[in-house]
Amino acid sequence: MNLALKKSILKWALVTLVLILMIGCSRNSSPTNGDQNQKTTTTSGQQNTTSDNSNPSSSSSTSSDASKSIVYKNTQYGFSFNLPASWSGYSIITSQWEGIGGSNGSTVVETGPIISIRDPKWTEKNPRQDIPIMVFTLNQWNSLKQEVFHIGAAPLDPTELGRNNYYVFALPARYNYAYLPGFKDVEDILVGNPLQTTQITGN
Numbered sequence: 282m283n284l285a286l287k288k289s290i291l292k293w294a295l296v297t298l299v300l301i302l303m304i305g306c307s308r309n310s311s312p313t314n315g316d317q318n319q320k321t322t323t324t325s326g327q328q329n330t331t332s333d334n335s336n337p338s339s340s341s342s343t344s345s346d347a348s349k350s351i352v353y354k355n356t357q358y359g360f361s362f363n364l365p366a367s368w369s370g371y372s373i374i375t376s377q378w379e380g381i382g383g384s385n386g387s388t389v390v391e392t393g394p395i396i397s398i399r400d401p402k403w404t405e406k407n408p409r410q411d412i413p414i415m416v417f418t419l420n421q422w423n424s425l426k427q428e429v430f431h432i433g434a435a436p437l438d439p440t441e442l443g444r445n446n447y448y449v450f451a452l453p454a455r456y457n458y459a460y461l462p463g464f465k466d467v468e469d470i471l472v473g474n475p476l477q478t479t480q481i482t483g484n
Contacts, residue, residue: 351363352364360445372403382431395416415439439451443477447481
């Protein structure tokens with residue numbers, strides 16, 4: 282009887298040990314949560330803003346050498362913009378500038394698009410500096426220079442980046458006044474005269 286009891290106790294001890302080992306191995310092999318890619322819908326800080334995280338039909342992005350640069354092309358207005366390879370995955374944010382004038386000096390007399398190129402590292406929680414490109418017709422630009430209207434409160438006109446036979450492309454005055462992260466990167470990009478224009482036909 283004593284021998285049978287000992288065998289029974291030994292048997293249950295072994296079963297218990299096996300169960301403990303199985304539970305321990307199961308916990309150690311449990312999967313962990315990895316990083317998850319998040320897509321955010323973003324808006325620009327400009328007035329009357331809409332967001333488009335994919336390039337519009339009138340634009341495209343090309344890269345002849347990913348280690349050198351990528352090119353944003355806008356066929357609607359006839360310009361392209363060279364970007365460093367680190368901006369791969371950028372988004373295009375469209376908004377609107379307003380020209381204030383009139384007899385009382387407070388009427389919106391002209392409007393036009395602002396096409397902002399957004400850093401791919403931009404998030405709603407941690408926004409970064411956009412590259413805003415204002416688009417003027419030649420007549421609008423001439424009226425602005427003749428002080429028929431003004432844009433914003435700053436006593437400075439936008440800075441011309443380039444023009445073709447229909448449009449003038451300009452950088453807003455004090456576009457980086459908030460000194461968002463990445464503003465120096467944008468300044469470095471602009472130093473290289475990245476905007477190129479093409480002539481518009483059949484407009």
